[in-house]
Amino acid sequence: MAPNIEGAGLCGGGTATQNRISLKGSVKIVTEFFNYAVNSILYQRGIYAPEDFKRTKKYGLSMMVTSDEGLTKYLSRVLTQISGWLAEGKLEKLVLVIASVHTNEVLERWAFDIETEQDVVEGKKSVEKPEKEIMSEIQAIIRQITASVTFLPLLSDPCAFDLLVYTKKDTSAPQEWEDSDPRYIINSESVKLRSFTTKVHKVDTMVSYKLLDE
Amino acid sequence: MEVRGGREGTPLSAALKRRRVSEGLMTPALAEGEFVNAEDQEVYVNTYGRANLLRREYVEASEAKDVVIEEQRGELSSLRQRVSILESEKASTKAKLMALEQARQTKSLRERTESELGGSDGAGRSKVGDGSDSRGSDSAALELAREQQAKLRLLVDSKISRIADLEEAVATLERSKETEAAEKKAAVGEVERLKAEIVTLVMDSEGKRLAESRAATLEVHLKEVRAAQSQTEVRLAEALGEVEVERKKALDAEKAALNLQRKLVDASSSAEPVTGLELQVEQLEKELKSQVAEISSARALRGKLESTEVLKEKLAQAVARAARAEGALASASASHVETTVDQSDLQSWKTVMGEKFGQDASPYDVLQNVSKLEKSVLQLTEECGRTKAESKQALRSREDLERNCKSLSEEKESLKEHINEMKITALRHDRKISLLQKERDGLKRIIASYDEEELSLRPADGAGAADGTGHNSALRVKELEELLQLQKAQAAKHEAELQAMAEKCEDLMNQNESHRAEARAMKDSLSALESEKVMMTRELAVTGQELNHLKAEHNSRILHLASNPEEKARRDHVNGLVAEISTLKETLQKSGRDVAEATVAGLQKQLDSLSKRESRLKSAFQERISLFIDACYSIFGYRIDMTTENKMTKFILRPMHEEKESLYLTFKYDSGAAELVPTEYSETMQREVDTFIGRYKTIPAFTANLTMDIFNKQTQC
Numbered sequence A: 001m002a003p004n005i006e007g008a009g010l011c012g013g014g015t016a017t018q019n020r021i022s023l024k025g026s027v028k029i030v031t032e033f034f035n036y037a038v039n040s041i042l043y044q045r046g047i048y049a050p051e052d053f054k055r056t057k058k059y060g061l062s063m064m065v066t067s068d069e070g071l072t073k074y075l076s077r078v079l080t081q082i083s084g085w086l087a088e089g090k091l092e093k094l095v096l097v098i099a100s101v102h103t104n105e106v107l108e109r110w111a112f113d114i115e116t117e118q119d120v121v122e123g124k125k126s127v128e129k130p131e132k133e134i135m136s137e138i139q140a141i142i143r144q145i146t147a148s149v150t151f152l153p154l155l156s157d158p159c160a161f162d163l164l165v166y167t168k169k170d171t172s173a174p175q176e177w178e179d180s181d182p183r184y185i186i187n188s189e190s191v192k193l194r195s196f197t198t199k200v201h202k203v204d205t206m207v208s209y210k211l212l213d214e
Numbered sequence B: 001m002e003v004r005g006g007r008e009g010t011p012l013s014a015a016l017k018r019r020r021v022s023e024g025l026m027t028p029a030l031a032e033g034e035f036v037n038a039e040d041q042e043v044y045v046n047t048y049g050r051a052n053l054l055r056r057e058y059v060e061a062s063e064a065k066d067v068v069i070e071e072q073r074g075e076l077s078s079l080r081q082r083v084s085i086l087e088s089e090k091a092s093t094k095a096k097l098m099a100l101e102q103a104r105q106t107k108s109l110r111e112r113t114e115s116e117l118g119g120s121d122g123a124g125r126s127k128v129g130d131g132s133d134s135r136g137s138d139s140a141a142l143e144l145a146r147e148q149q150a151k152l153r154l155l156v157d158s159k160i161s162r163i164a165d166l167e168e169a170v171a172t173l174e175r176s177k178e179t180e181a182a183e184k185k186a187a188v189g190e191v192e193r194l195k196a197e198i199v200t201l202v203m204d205s206e207g208k209r210l211a212e213s214r215a216a217t218l219e220v221h222l223k224e225v226r227a228a229q230s231q232t233e234v235r236l237a238e239a240l241g242e243v244e245v246e247r248k249k250a251l252d253a254e255k256a257a258l259n260l261q262r263k264l265v266d267a268s269s270s271a272e273p274v275t276g277l278e279l280q281v282e283q284l285e286k287e288l289k290s291q292v293a294e295i296s297s298a299r300a301l302r303g304k305l306e307s308t309e310v311l312k313e314k315l316a317q318a319v320a321r322a323a324r325a326e327g328a329l330a331s332a333s334a335s336h337v338e339t340t341v342d343q344s345d346l347q348s349w350k351t352v353m354g355e356k357f358g359q360d361a362s363p364y365d366v367l368q369n370v371s372k373l374e375k376s377v378l379q380l381t382e383e384c385g386r387t388k389a390e391s392k393q394a395l396r397s398r399e400d401l402e403r404n405c406k407s408l409s410e411e412k413e414s415l416k417e418h419i420n421e422m423k424i425t426a427l428r429h430d431r432k433i434s435l436l437q438k439e440r441d442g443l444k445r446i447i448a449s450y451d452e453e454e455l456s457l458r459p460a461d462g463a464g465a466a467d468g469t470g471h472n473s474a475l476r477v478k479e480l481e482e483l484l485q486l487q488k489a490q491a492a493k494h495e496a497e498l499q500a501m502a503e504k505c506e507d508l509m510n511q512n513e514s515h516r517a518e519a520r521a522m523k524d525s526l527s528a529l530e531s532e533k534v535m536m537t538r539e540l541a542v543t544g545q546e547l548n549h550l551k552a553e554h555n556s557r558i559l560h561l562a563s564n565p566e567e568k569a570r571r572d573h574v575n576g577l578v579a580e581i582s583t584l585k586e587t588l589q590k591s592g593r594d595v596a597e598a599t600v601a602g603l604q605k606q607l608d609s610l611s612k613r614e615s616r617l618k619s620a621f622q623e624r625i626s627l628f629i630d631a632c633y634s635i636f637g638y639r640i641d642m643t644t645e646n647k648m649t650k651f652i653l654r655p656m657h658e659e660k661e662s663l664y665l666t667f668k669y670d671s672g673a674a675e676l677v678p679t680e681y682s683e684t685m686q687r688e689v690d691t692f693i694g695r696y697k698t699i700p701a702f703t704a705n706l707t708m709d710i711f712n713k714q715t716q717c
Helices: A024-043 A069-088 A131-150 B012-022 B038-117 B122-206 B208-269 B274-357 B362-462 B466-556 B566-636 B682-683 B687-693 B699-716
Strands: A052-060 A061-066 A091-100 A106-116 A161-170 A178-179 A188-197 A199-208 B555-562 B637-645 B648-655 B663-672 B673-677
Touching: A024 A052, A024 A061, A024 A069, A024 A091, A024 A106, A024 A131, A024 A188, A024 A199, A061 A069, A061 A131, A069 A091, A069 B555, A069 B566, A131 A199, A161 B637, A188 B208, A199 B566, B208 B274, B208 B699, B362 B466, B466 B555, B555 B663, B566 B637, B648 B699, B663 B682, B673 B699, B682 B687, B687 B699
Parallel strands: none
Antiparallel strands: A052 A061, A091 A106, A091 A161, A106 A199, A161 B555, A178 B555, A188 A199, B637 B648, B648 B663, B663 B673
16 A cells, blocks of 8 residues: 555656645545554554564554454455545544453544545645655654553553544445444543644544553 | 607607617606615616516517407408308209219110110110210200309319418418517517516615516516417417318319319310210219318318317426426435435434433433533533632732741841840840959959058058048949949840840740741642642543533544454454353353262261261160169169250159159259259158258258158058
8 A cells, every 4th residue: 555646646747746745645645644553553552463463664664564364354444435535525533442352441542633625625726745744744653653652551451443433424324334432531641642744634643541540 | 658759749669669768768657756766766767667668569569460360360261161162162063963963874774774675776776866865965064064164263263362362371470470489589588688687676776575576567467478479379370270271171172173174174175975974973073072071081180180289288288297296206305315314313313322321311311411511511610710719819828928937037037136136245245244343353453452552551651641542442442333333234234135035036936936837737728729729620621521522523423334353352252251151151060960969979978877876876875864764763762754844854753662653753953953843742741841852951861751751651561
């Protein structure tokens, strides 16, 4: 899922036109980021065993991506639908919820807020941003996710994860998608991480974790 | 309409009128006070003037067209009359032809009869005679045919002229129709343009309602005019159709007449025998029949055409109704789709609300919960505000206390300095006193030395000089003593001042201590308030977060895949637990059964052994007790039986030597003491009972005495 900005969003010739980002290109970049971010979180937080991940190069970093077939299929289904909603400008937020398998209590909540430039979605204007700048912003966020293990509490119980998608009220969803509650954490602490923007979509990252009982 | 300009009295054409209105030379008369300003009035006047003009032109044109149509109808009716006349003439010619045919038939019958009756000669003569007779009849027929031919020619000519007239009328009708359609289009275009102008005016001016109502009336009138026009068009079409049919009929009649003429010409020019004429007559008859049939079919067609026109109208109406129904159906389906969407939204909201507030929660409960949350948030904010105010007050009081502490400490410092100064001054005074005392002592020594010197010098001079010097030294001593007293008084005064300062300093120190204690108490209360404030801010932040979450959820829809890893993990966990439970149950059942059997067997064994032991013990006890009872009986002479009644142990003693079984003594034994229970037998020896048991409190002596008495009785007897 390499971001093919040249193929998706660029017009050929000239430095100014190489930085032009189309809606399709931005959707691809954001979807790719979600894929790698989710994989990174699952690896760092130990939701799945390390031997279920394989190393790959991305954003100038060595990233861990799952090799489990079932998980890969699930992620591809979710991300395909997300890319569709992003292109329509209906996606508002993506939330990764980590909960205990035994008690069903939510222990961590990774929220990716999305702001969409509606004028670009409607085709009224075009935007420009250098590719390197976007990649460096994404790289910073991935580094922060990796570094978050230093302050996040240890997940001792066996945990599982779920992906929640916030869309606009009038969004139609396929049958396999169902409504869910927001799965907030009671007595939590929140840490805001960095954000990145393609000028079409702006993504803010935040992690909330359950405070340990003293 | 008021006409300005132009020659007075001369009627203006519609086009001229229109031009005059557009140039602003003509305005319609209006009621007073209809408009607010002259501009609107002028605009209204111009547009409605034009509209009225056009309407009137249209009405006039339609009336003119109606007149033309009436004229043409009259012509049509006259043509119909002529057609009916022609038909009657045709009928008459037909009748004549019938008569001719009858005559021919009679002739043929005569010939046949004559031929049958006569010979060949007679036949030839009869033939010649017949021929002459036939020639004569033929000439008459020919004359008749010629007359008919002339009449037919006249008829054909007239028909041709009528057809030409009809064609002219049709052409004029078509032209008038075209002009009417063009005028109608122009009128419609102008009306629509006026309508648009009217609409724009209506939007700009305050006379919107009046303009709309007038436009509506105009539209209604236009619709009526259009309906009338459509009716006239229909009538025109009908008339045209009828004209077409009549023309066709006329053409057919012309053709038939021409054929008849040709036939008659042929019949008159040629010397054909009667059979040829008869054939022609037959042909004519056939043609007449065919024409009649055509006329009937034309009438039927005309009727069908009328019915088809009616059917067309009905079809158009039905199509319009169908279109309207389709539109209504489309709107209904759209509304149905909307309702299904709304229902699905409602269901999703219900599930979300059910998960959040409980399945049985009604919208009222949800609203109540939300209002409760809002109230709690308001209360928390109020409390937070109060605690903030309290904390501010506490901070202010703390600042005041700190200021007081500072001032007190400053006072304390100043007092300390003052005390130090006083101490220093006291020391100085003490030093001064000591110095003065030393000085005094020194001066006293000096005076003493002076006195000694004086005394040592005095014996040489005499006693008078010694009194003078002694008086001076005494005076000096007094002065010095007074000085000393003054110094002492000053020192005492300084000491008293020092004492007072020290007391004041102590009081200030005590005040300082009390202020410090107050400051400490305020600090403690401040810290408690601050901790409460921190708690309240945390709670406020949490409720604010919850409110933000609720707001975000209200505007968004939260979705997830039904088959997700969490659900799968939970399912696997549950399945694992279920499997574990089933295996545990099986093991428990197996082990339980075994354990139970083993325990039962063990217990059964124990039970058997214990029961055996009990029985052995019982038998052993029985043997021993019976042995003991027998031994007691043989040794002490009494058979002792033990019973228990109402938790009371009783011993029944039956003497050995007594013969009757009913003679027995009963003792009850309780807590180490035995007591005789009165019986019949004991009553017989009441004296011994009173003596041994009552007086001497000894049962063994009583029983021994009784044994001896019984023995003595036995031996005596």
